[in-house]
Structures are given as C-alpha cells and as structure tokens.
Amino acid sequence: MLSALIVMAGIAIVLGAALGYASxxxxxxxxxxxxxxxxxxxxxxxxxxxxxxxxxxxDAISKGDADIxxxxxxxxxxxRKLADLLGREVKPLNAENGVEKPKAVAFIGEETCIGxxxxxxxxxxxxxxxxxxxxxxxxxxxxxxCELCIAPCPVDCITMETIPETVETWKWxxxxxxxxxAA
Amino acid sequence: MSDAIHVxxxxxxxxxxxxxxxTLPSGATVQxxxxxxxxxxxxxxxxxxxxxxxxxxxxxxxxxxxxRDRDRVEIYRPLIADPKDVRRKRAEEGKVMKKxxxxxxxxEATADAD
Numbered sequence: 001m002l003s004a005l006i007v008m009a010g011i012a013i014v015l016g017a018a019l020g021y022a023s024x025x026x027x028x029x030x031x032x033x034x035x036x037x038x039x040x041x042x043x044x045x046x047x048x049x050x051x052x053x054x055x056x057x058x059d060a061i062s063k064g065d066a067d068i069x070x071x072x073x074x075x076x077x078x079x080r081k082l083a084d085l086l087g088r089e090v091k092p093l094n095a096e097n098g099v100e101k102p103k104a105v106a107f108i109g110e111e112t113c114i115g116x117x118x119x120x121x122x123x124x125x126x127x128x129x130x131x132x133x134x135x136x137x138x139x140x141x142x143x144x145x146c147e148l149c150i151a152p153c154p155v156d157c158i159t160m161e162t163i164p165e166t167v168e169t170w171k172w173x174x175x176x177x178x179x180x181x182a183a
Numbered sequence: 184m185s186d187a188i189h190v191x192x193x194x195x196x197x198x199x200x201x202x203x204x205x206t207l208p209s210g211a212t213v214q215x216x217x218x219x220x221x222x223x224x225x226x227x228x229x230x231x232x233x234x235x236x237x238x239x240x241x242x243x244x245x246x247x248x249x250x251r252d253r254d255r256v257e258i259y260r261p262l263i264a265d266p267k268d269v270r271r272k273r274a275e276e277g278k279v280m281k282k283x284x285x286x287x288x289x290x291e292a293t294a295d296a297d
Contacts, residue, residue, distance in 0.1 A: 111263055131243045
C-alpha cells in the first residue's frame, strides 16, 4: 500500500517537474500561425483586404475574423498557399476587395511633380524619396505597388508601371489548378 | 551599439536610384555620411547646399546635422515644374486640386476604384 503511494507520488512529481520545465523553456511568444500566414501575404501593406496592413490581416485570418480570399496582390497563388496552410478549401478571390493585377511599381512624372510630400505621407513602406518642394522619386526596389500614393497626389503625376517579366524578375510559380465553380 | 551607427545614403534618379549602406562612428554628420558614400564622385552633378538639398526621411536637414542609427540620408533634386504654374494650368483646364491626402480621402478613392 505504502509503496504504491510512493510510486504514484514520485510519478506525479517527475511529470510535474517536466511540465513546469517545458512551460518555461519552450514558451511560444505570440501565435506562430500568424507568422506563417504573414509570411505568405505579399507585404504590400495596401489595405485592400480591409485591414490596415498585412500583419493585421494575418491576425484576423488566424482568429477567424477574415476569410483567406481578401488579398488581391497575393492573388490565386496566395489563396492556394493559405488554403494549404490552414487546411481549408481554395476559393476564388473576393471581388469586393479588388482584382488581381500584374505586378507594378509607382512612377512619378517629373514634369508635373510639385513636391507636396502628400505621396510620401501615404507611402506605407517609405519607398518615395523627397521633401517639401524637392523632386519626389520612387525607389522601385522598395515600392510594393500598393497604389496608395495615387489618390493623394493633387496633380495626378503618379502612374503605375507594370514590371516586365525578365530574367531578373522571373520567379518559379506555384502550380496553378483551376478552381471548379461550385454548382 | 553606441559606438557605431548604420545609415543609408540615397540619391534617387528616376530610372536608377543609388543606395549606399554605411557604418559610421556615432556622432557622424550628414556631410560625413555623404562624403563616405562616394556618391559625390560618382555623380559630379550633385551640388550640395545649392541645387541639391539633403534630408533625413523626407525632412530637410542641414549638412551638419548629427545622424542617428538607421537614418536614411536623402539627396534631393530640384523640381522641374513650377508649382504655381502647374496649379494655374490645372485651374484653367477646370480640374480640381485635391486638398490633403489623409487616410479618409485615400479610403474614399480606393472605394471608388472598386
């Protein structure tokens, strides 16, 4: 009787110690799923999904507040990756959030730019170089093509230029399967 | 961390922006960063303090401003258009100048685009 109690107590102590050690040393900061979702999103920070950026959208997806088909820049490929990660059905892009467009970067027409800085304030990724009454220039390497600078420009000097597919910009694509329309 | 700062110096031409990443001792000025970047040798057209003004993250600064870690020194180019002319022309064409560019207006415009 006594030996049985000692064995049970011993097991309880050992397992308790193991759990306590694990909870301290293997503690996970934040939700790892959010990181994974955020890694799939295109980081354009364009807000077309209805959230203020890619990270808040990733948060909303992991909580179940948002669907996986609200990111036009990510397109069908992005939806597919998200569906794979979360084990959900692939569905077409929600038209309310916009349409998938070819990758483009903003370009400032230098003849009309008046140096008002409004586009710089709108840019979520600091891709526009310029200051008050100085020429503004987009750095294509930093521009995500979110189009947020186009609306604020008072002289409509910003245009989107499609990036042509060259050897430098080409990327291996995810295999595309057409989505069957639900009857 | 206090003895070295990392800064970028950028000179943006419309077709090819030049970005130089530098590590400088703390207390370095804008002038020092631009000298160290070698952009003045690469682009002899840059006239610091005359036609080309400098700034850090879209704010104009003087050449003797002390930099902080992760600052981006930007060398600007003068405007081609005269803002007054552009405004006058647009007024004549009957186009409206939008004021401000806050998030509210940006959101409206996105909604319109949809």
